[in-house]
Amino acid sequence: MKVIPAIDLMNGQVVRLYKGDPNQKTVYSDNPIEVAKKWEANGADMLHLVDLDATLGRGSNLLIIKKILEQISIPIQVAGGLRDESIITDVSKISNRVVLGTFAFKDKSTLKKLLSNLGPEKIVISVDHIDGEIVIHGWQKQTGIKLIDAMQEFLAMGFSEFLLTNVSRDGTLQGPDLEFLEQACQLDKSHVIASGGISNIKDIQDVKQKNAFGVILGKALYENKISIEEAKQIA
Numbered sequence: 001m002k003v004i005p006a007i008d009l010m011n012g013q014v015v016r017l018y019k020g021d022p023n024q025k026t027v028y029s030d031n032p033i034e035v036a037k038k039w040e041a042n043g044a045d046m047l048h049l050v051d052l053d054a055t056l057g058r059g060s061n062l063l064i065i066k067k068i069l070e071q072i073s074i075p076i077q078v079a080g081g082l083r084d085e086s087i088i089t090d091v092s093k094i095s096n097r098v099v100l101g102t103f104a105f106k107d108k109s110t111l112k113k114l115l116s117n118l119g120p121e122k123i124v125i126s127v128d129h130i131d132g133e134i135v136i137h138g139w140q141k142q143t144g145i146k147l148i149d150a151m152q153e154f155l156a157m158g159f160s161e162f163l164l165t166n167v168s169r170d171g172t173l174q175g176p177d178l179e180f181l182e183q184a185c186q187l188d189k190s191h192v193i194a195s196g197g198i199s200n201i202k203d204i205q206d207v208k209q210k211n212a213f214g215v216i217l218g219k220a221l222y223e224n225k226i227s228i229e230e231a232k233q234i235a
Helices: 032-041 062-071 085-094 102-106 108-118 147-157 178-185 201-209 228-234
Strands: 002-010 013-018 021-029 047-051 076-079 097-100 123-130 133-136 141-146 161-166 191-195 214-217
Touching (some): 002 032, 002 062, 021 032, 032 047, 032 062, 062 076, 062 085, 076 123, 085 097, 097 108, 102 108, 108 147, 147 161, 147 178, 178 201, 201 214, 201 228, 214 228
Parallel strands (some): 002 047, 002 214, 047 076, 076 097, 097 123, 123 161, 161 191, 191 214
Antiparallel strands (some): 013 021, 123 133, 133 141
């Protein structure tokens, strides 16, 4: 199982939001490059970079992301506001993987084209949900689409990589949503990265037992409740 620290970017700072709410923000660093180098040095398998300003439609941290990509040698997946084919293509050229959420649900025809051009291993489908119902647009808009139905459709299209976040757990340190994680991991050929709620070593063990492909470390890592080294021993 991959141990993947998240670096959430807003106004050029490393932040964490509570349940995705931009009004409930904690700033952890003014130097994202330094943070990325620290997590790489500590043994992270991959980094998860999120442009929250792009997600919320109020800016971009792409220049900072490009600088991080230039200085980090471990794999990096980029997420947040990738809703235009040309931007997605550009980012895919400099990163290992692109994470598509809103775009994946709103433009299936272009998504299929990107799948053909980039390959399934390059695209991660972000299936963000609240109690099993998909949400998009920075978790602000409900779709009425059931999580497992959505994943089955993407699997049928040829995708295999998923980022699964229960929004109601994200940034809460209340533990991961194991029920939906188990359902998602049981789907044939799905590689699921679990995100949201991780607070301690037991949570890492629980996620591994569900056969997750990877686990995102966020608030627990930044508040020293868990270390990458400890997580790697479990993973």
